[in-house]
Amino acid sequence: MTILQGKQVSKSGAIQGSGHIGHNDTDDGFSDLHPAYSTLQAMAESNRCLYCYDAPCVTACPTSIDIPGFIRKISTGNPDGAAKTILSANIMGGTCARACPTEVLCEQACVRNVSEDVAVEIGSLQRFAVDHLMARDELPHPFKRAPLTGKQIAVVGAGPAGLSCAHRAAMLGHDVTVFEAKAKPGGLNEYGLAAYKMTNDFAQREVEFLLGIGGIRIEYGKALGRDISLEALRDGYDAVFVGVGLGATNELGLPGEAFDGVDDAIAFIEQLRQTEPKSDMPVGNNVIVIGGGNTAVDAAIQAKRLGADEVTLVYRRGAEHMLATEYEQELAKINGVVVRHWAKPVAIKANGKLIGMEFEKTELRDGKLVGTGEKFEIRADQILKAIGQKIKADDLAGMEIAGGKIVVDENYQTTASGIFAGGDCIKSGEDLTVQSVEDGKQAAIAIDAFLKTA
C-alpha cells in the first residue's frame, strides 16, 4: 500500500498494481481516483478531526470553509447540515472535494500532520457531505434569495468563477444572465479536470444544483468579442462580471508543430472528457507529454489509462521545480508514466508521419536554464503539449491587461468601471477551481456593494 502524503493510493482500485491498464480495462481506469466514503468511513474519519479553534485548515482553504464545523456535523449524523456549511462558503464544494490539491491546501495545514503525519481527509469528508445533500432531489435548494433588487448582472463565462459569482449575486437578490461561448456550462470542470476526478457527469449535475437558487439564465454559444461586446453589456446591465478563464495555450515554437499527432494537452483532455465510453477515445502507443504542471501530469496519466504503451513526461527542470504537487508526481509514477527531468524539446521528428522528438539536456548555470548540448531522441506517435495557458486578449478589449492577466483592484473591479473579473483570467491566488470560486463569490459581494452605492 503506497502512502502518498496521507492518501492511500490503493483506495482506488484503478491505480493499484503495476499501473498499466490494458485496453479492456480502459473504462475502469476512469473510475473515481478517491472513491466516495461509506458512512462508516465518514464516521471514523470525522472523528479524527480535533475541532480546532481558529483552525489552520480553514486559513489554508481559499474559500475559508468552516472545516471543523462541517466535520463535526458529519460526526453528529447531520451530513446535510455539513453540506450547507460547505456550500455557504463554496457553492462548488462538490467539485473542489474531488479536484482540489488538498495536499497543498487544507490538508497540508491540518494539525494532525504534526504528530501523526496523517492529515484528516478533509476532501473526502467534504465530498461525503455534499454528495449526501445533492442526492436528495426532493429537497429544495439550500439557499434562499434576498428580496429582489431589480438589478441585472451579466456574467461572461460559465466556469467556476462565473457560476460562483452568478449564484452569490442571485442569492443577494440580483438577476443574472450568463453568456457562455460553449454549448455546455462548467468551464474546465466540464472540459478540463481529469476524468478520474469528475466521474458520472458530476460537473453538469453540480451546475443544475447551483441553478436551483433561481434568477440565473444561461445563454450558450454567446462569446464575448465575437457575439457580444463589452459596451453592449455595460449598456444593458447594471454590472458585468468577466470569468473567461485562460482561453489560449502556449506553443513550443518548433517546426512541425501543426503536424498530425502533435496535440494540445488541454484539447486532448477536453475530447476525452466528452467521449463516452472512454474506450472510444483514440490515443497513441508512444506518447510524449511536455510540461511540468498538473495539466501535464493529468494528460500523461489519462493517456496511460487509455492504453498507451509508453508515456514519457519530459520537463525542462528538476522535480522540485515542477508545478505539479509531489502527490501528483507520485501518482504519475504509480500509473507507469516515465518522468524525465532536465531536458527540453528541440525538434519534432517525422517521416510522413510523426516518429518522435529530439531533446537537449538542460542544466542551471548561474541560475539560468541552459542546454548542455547533449541530445537524445524519444520515439512517439503522439505528442501532448502542456506548457501553459494564456489569456485570449483579443476578446477582452476595453479592460487593461498586464502580465497576461486582467488587471483588477482589491474589489475585483477592472479598469473599466462597473466591470468586474475573477478566476484564472485575473491574478489572485493559484489558478485553481477553488480560487476561482472564491473570486466569483467575493466579486459578487463587491458588485452588490457597488450597486448599492451606484
Added chain:
Amino acid sequence: MADLSCKIAGIDSLNPFWLASAPPTDKKYNVVRAFQAGWGGVVWKTLGIDPPVVNVSSRYGAHHDQNRRLLGINNIELISDRPLSVNLQEIRECRKEYPDHVIIGSMMAPIEERAWKDLAQQIAESGVHGIELNLGCPHGMCERGMGSAIGQVPEMVEQVTRWVKDAVDIPVFTKLTPNITNILWSAEAALKGGADAVSLINTVNSIISVDLDSMVPEPMVDGKGTHGGYCGSAVKPIALNMVAEIARTPETRDLHISGIGGITTWKDAVEFMALGSNAVQVCTAAMIYGFRVVDDLIDGMSQWMDDKGYTSVEQFTRAAVPQVANWNELNMNFDTKAVINPDNCIECGRCHIACEDTSHQAIAMNVKEDGHREFVVIDEECVGCNLCYHICPVPDCITMEPVKTDKPYMTWPEHPLNPMRQAAE
C-alpha cells in the same frame, strides 16, 4: 507475574475478577466458557421462584460516542427466565467441573420471609460459595415489589438480609442499588442485617435515548419504551464514589465490598480496589467484548503490581481510602497552574477557546511571525481548574504544576474569607 488471588467475605478466589449476575452468567454454557477464559468467579444470573419470568423482545438500549463506541447500555430484562431446577442442576455441574472457581447464587423474591428463606436454602444446597441478594433491579421486578422496590427501603434491606443470613450458613452479599439518596443508609442496613459483604452498584435507572422517527424511548417494544438499568463505563464514577463512601465511613468500613459498575480495563479494577473493593464484578465489558477481556484485566493488573512492587492484592486494596476527604478538609492554600509544553503542542487552539469562553481567559493565543500560533498560560489568571489539561488532545502537552508556597495548610473552616470561620486555636 504477581499473585492475584484474593479473599472476600471469607471466600478464596483465584483472582478478583468475577462476572456480575447478568446474561453472561445465565447458564452453564456461558459459565464454563468464562472459567476457561480465566474469570475467577461468577455471580449466577438472579434466580427467582418458579414459574420463571417471561422477557420482552427488544431489551437493550445504547449510549454511543460519536465513533459508535459504547459508553453504556441500559436494559429492561428481568431475572433468569429458566426454571429454577435447571439452573440449580447446572450450578451443581459447574461446581463439580470447576471446583477452584467461585460461584455465587444471586436471588430475589417477594417480601415474604418464607419465600426468601426457602429459595436461599435451595440455592445453598446446590453448592454455591455464597448468596447475593438482588435488591437493585430498577425496572420490571420493582413493579412486582422486588428488586429496587426493596433496595430503596433500608428497613427492608436489613430484613431480607437477616432472613437469608438466618436460613443459610454461607456468606451473604447484599447487592445495593444506586437509585437512592444516600448509599450509606443501605449499607448500614445490610450490615445490621448481618451481611458479610455488599456488592455495588446495580444498574442506574435511566432512559437512554429516544427514537426520533417514532418518538419512542429505546429499547422499543411495539411502539412503547420504559425506563431501564444503565451500566457500562459511563456509570463508573457513580459507583466509585459509593464504594469509597462505604469504605471510609467508620460505621460501614468493616463491610467487605464487591465493587461493580463500569469496570472495563485493569485500571478501572485497580481503582475500585484502591477505593475499598475487596474484589470486583464485571458485566457490560464482557457483553461488549466477550469473555476474553479478562486477559487484559489479569495481565494489566499483575504487570502494574510487578512495576509497583506489590506482591498481593491486599497490599493496594483500600490504599486510596485515607486520601478521600470532605471538601472542607482540602487545603485552600494549594495552588496549581497549567504549563504548556510548546514542543508537544500541535496548535489546535482547543485550550485557548475552552479557557477563553468558559474559564478564566488565562491562555493567550499569539500569532508568530511565521504564521504559527503559540499558546501561553497567563499565570496571574490561571486558577488551576484543569480544564485545558483535560481537553488537550496531546497527552502530556499540558501539565498542571503545583506552585511552591510557604503558606500553611488551611481549610475552608479556618479561612479568613469564611464568614462562619471557626476561630483558630
